[in-house]
Amino acid sequence: MxxxxxxxxxxxxxxxxxxxxxxxxxxxxxxxILTNGLFMSSRNISNLLDSAGYIAVLAVxxxxxxxxxxxxxxxxxxxxxxxxxxxILLMQFGMPVFIVIPIILILGICAGSVTGxxxxxxxxxxxxxxxxxxxxxxxxxxxATEKSGTIIVDNxxxxxxxxxYIPSIAEVGGFHLLSLLLGLVGILFYIYSAITxxxxxxxxxxxxxxxxxxxxxxxxxxxxxAYITWLLAGYNGFxxxxxxxxxxxxxxxxxxxxxxIGRHIYSVGSNPEAAHLTGINVSKITFLVFGSMGMxxxxxxxxxxxxxxxxxxxxxxxxxxxxxxxxxxGGVSAAGGVGKVTGAVIGAIVMATLxxxxxxxxxxxxxQYMIRGGVLALAVIFDVMTRKQRA
Numbered sequence: 457m458x459x460x461x462x463x464x465x466x467x468x469x470x471x472x473x474x475x476x477x478x479x480x481x482x483x484x485x486x487x488x489i490l491t492n493g494l495f496m497s498s499r500n501i502s503n504l505l506d507s508a509g510y511i512a513v514l515a516v517x518x519x520x521x522x523x524x525x526x527x528x529x530x531x532x533x534x535x536x537x538x539x540x541x542x543x544i545l546l547m548q549f550g551m552p553v554f555i556v557i558p559i560i561l562i563l564g565i566c567a568g569s570v571t572g573x574x575x576x577x578x579x580x581x582x583x584x585x586x587x588x589x590x591x592x593x594x595x596x597x598x599x600a601t602e603k604s605g606t607i608i609v610d611n612x613x614x615x616x617x618x619x620x621y622i623p624s625i626a627e628v629g630g631f632h633l634l635s636l637l638l639g640l641v642g643i644l645f646y647i648y649s650a651i652t653x654x655x656x657x658x659x660x661x662x663x664x665x666x667x668x669x670x671x672x673x674x675x676x677x678x679x680x681x682a683y684i685t686w687l688l689a690g691y692n693g694f695x696x697x698x699x700x701x702x703x704x705x706x707x708x709x710x711x712x713x714x715x716x717i718g719r720h721i722y723s724v725g726s727n728p729e730a731a732h733l734t735g736i737n738v739s740k741i742t743f744l745v746f747g748s749m750g751m752x753x754x755x756x757x758x759x760x761x762x763x764x765x766x767x768x769x770x771x772x773x774x775x776x777x778x779x780x781x782x783x784x785x786g787g788v789s790a791a792g793g794v795g796k797v798t799g800a801v802i803g804a805i806v807m808a809t810l811x812x813x814x815x816x817x818x819x820x821x822x823x824q825y826m827i828r829g830g831v832l833a834l835a836v837i838f839d840v841m842t843r844k845q846r847a
């Protein structure tokens with residue numbers, strides 16, 4: 457009974473973090489039942505994660521923008537434009553992939569830095585500055601694709617980024633060995649990190665959960681990781697899109713939780729005036745966050761163009777709204793100062809899961825938009841209620 461009460465208290469105290477995971481599991485189980493087992497098939501889960509890739513990458517960036525109390529409406533068409541530019545460099549200029557990708561990422565950083573300069577140095581409200589960017593990049597896409605309307609990308613190396621899978625060393629019982637090994641490494645790394653983090657908290661006399669509850673947490677998360685690995689390894693293994701998402705999550709999770717810049721970002725989001733008084737350069741943090749957002753927009757554009765194997769005039773449409781919705785569903789606070797990288801990615805997967813499941817059930821487009829809007833509204837209501845409880 458003691459451990460049950462402790463577990464209830466743990467969930468209640470961390471409901472903002474755990475709520476999205478619980479919701480995702482409930483949604484997946486529901487669709488699994490309604491589709492007679494089709495939803496959780498290896499092929500469908502692999503396609504679901506690949507389709508969520510470009511939004512997940514954007515969601516990570518826009519989460520940080522919202523954390524510092526700003527917004528970026530330009531990211532969708534910036535992603536679409538840079539994706540189209542990548543297609544032009546590949547097909548019309550014949551440039552190799554290993555040169556095109558760095559160029560596009562650098563251009564994304566430059567675009568984001570311009571927005572950051574307007575917001576941080578000039579003092580233009582982020583809504584206005586990024587709305588101007590929205591219009592500029594929308595026009596830029598139309599100019600880039602005005603001749604043919606669609607630029608077909610006939611480059612296997614580039615297209616593999618959105619549609620390819622990591623090579624398999626061998627197959628064991630129909631499962632990709634390399635994917636299984638990567639999954640095992642990921643589980644071991646998670647266990648090691650969790651144990652190390654617990655030891656450090658105990659060393660500095662922070663509160664930690666009891667050992668049985670901690671072991672239960674390890675088993676639960678490791679079990680989910682093992683199950684997803686098993687599903688993906690049973691199809692074609694990990695896709696390059698999934699690998700890119702994992703790299704983005706690891707890098708940004710490290711930056712936001714283990715570095716001085718990460719602590720400054722959350723300090724600025726919690727209280728910009730107090731952060732300024734403590735010596736934090738608020739303008740610099742704003743500039744860095746928008747520059748990072750530009751780079752992730754470029755990466756998103758690359759993923760989307762590679763997945764479609766083409767650049768179109770409509771690329772980037774509503775990307776920004778999907779990413780913002782994913783960030784809020786993932787637990788970022790509209791008041792700033794609260795949000796996690798993992799939460800933003802889970803939010804993107806939740807939204808992709810809803811779309812995928814409803815498509816399998818044959819739900820029309822109109823009800824899909826209404827349901828997704830309802831989920832977003834519930835996420836924001838949940839944020840407001842939890843903040844009131846803590847206050």
